[in-house]
Amino acid sequence: MSSVLERLSTAVIAGDAENSVKLVHRALDKGMDPKDILDNGLVPGMDEVGIRFRRGDMFVPEVLMSADTMSAGLDILRPLLAAAGTQLIGTVVLGTVKGDLHDIGKNLVGMMAEGAGFEVIDIGFNVPPERFIDAIKEHQPNIIGMSAMLTTTMRAMGHTIRAIEEAGLRDKVKIIVGGAPVDAEFATRITADGYGSNAPSAVELCKSLASAS
């Protein structure tokens, strides 16, 4: 790993968006491959953020600033990756369920999934079941990821899965769920295919589900 990529990882960990933008440009100026900058600069930084967060050495505000930093870097790389025809490993549709407007966790999963090589379709927050169904029809994703932050709105995850079943689309997608009050038992109970307890583990889950499908 060249030092510019190491410094890029460090900028992501520190949440220094200004510096990360400069470093991405510098790496590109050096003729480095956008995929290399993503995989060996931005992503390892964010992976380390995930590790520190789970260890309790970083808190949500710092994680958000790191995510914003990675996002700033991704914004520069995205068109270049697309132009280079970089192979995507699958498509993920993400949304926060009906009645719930918390999107921090969902956005984090989206950004990290994009970093991992997925096409991410973010359909927003307070998303009713029919919009998840429309998104399945339109984008034919491998995976639907649903988020809820409140016990009040968790029930909407089950309702959404039922609506997807009734629309005859359940076998077309894998469905994963997450959010602060959600647990694995709840995910099983509502017949989701998986549960991510945090953003990095949700992305790992997406990878294993996409490779199995």
Place this chain on the structure above:
Amino acid sequence: MSDTQPIVVIACEVFKEMLAQAMPPELAAQITYLDYGLHRTPNKIVSSVQRLIDEIETPSLIILGYGLCGSGITGIQSRHHTILVPRADDCITMFLGSRQRYYQEFESEPGTYWLSKGWLESGSHPLKEYEEYRKKYGDKDAMWLLDQQYRHYKRLVLVAHSQDDLDHYRTQAQAVAQFCERWGLRYEEILGSDNFLQQLVAVAQDLDKADGNFVIIAPGGEIRLDQFMF
């Protein structure tokens, strides 16, 4: 059942006055209130409540004055006791007086940030967070972080079971409301009731009265999310 068992109350401090009014003092053998601040790290509710339960020797009826609190009470084990807990998502339900009222309010405006005695006193609200973040991250990053958290909210509501509490917390709530104007939140006050808590006390005296608004955990059982969800 509860005729022969002593009643022990373990509750969040936020219900202190409401419970004191609703529960005749001679009814409870023991009442312990826990700090509101536990709510901010839900795992602490479980360990604090469990420690208190484990200290009770005589098989008792334990009234848990908590809501589900974001899965904050799941995992609590009844041991050789019976636990009675309101089937409420959180304390806002208790202040409003019923689950139906909470769902109505929720449905009419999902983007509601609730302020109550506990939230104001425990310091967990946007204005207090701003002060904490500003010290740690500087003004610009603090505002950015709060924007991420609160930009989709539409309404800030001060809720209390009594007019006295609404009057008492108004000034504080309005200071928060003024700060939240940057996201266009409108300020409202809702007078709830102590009906749900009154029912809890009535059910404690006769468990046969327990309807779908209550969860009862038999001895050897555990509080699980699905008891509240389905």
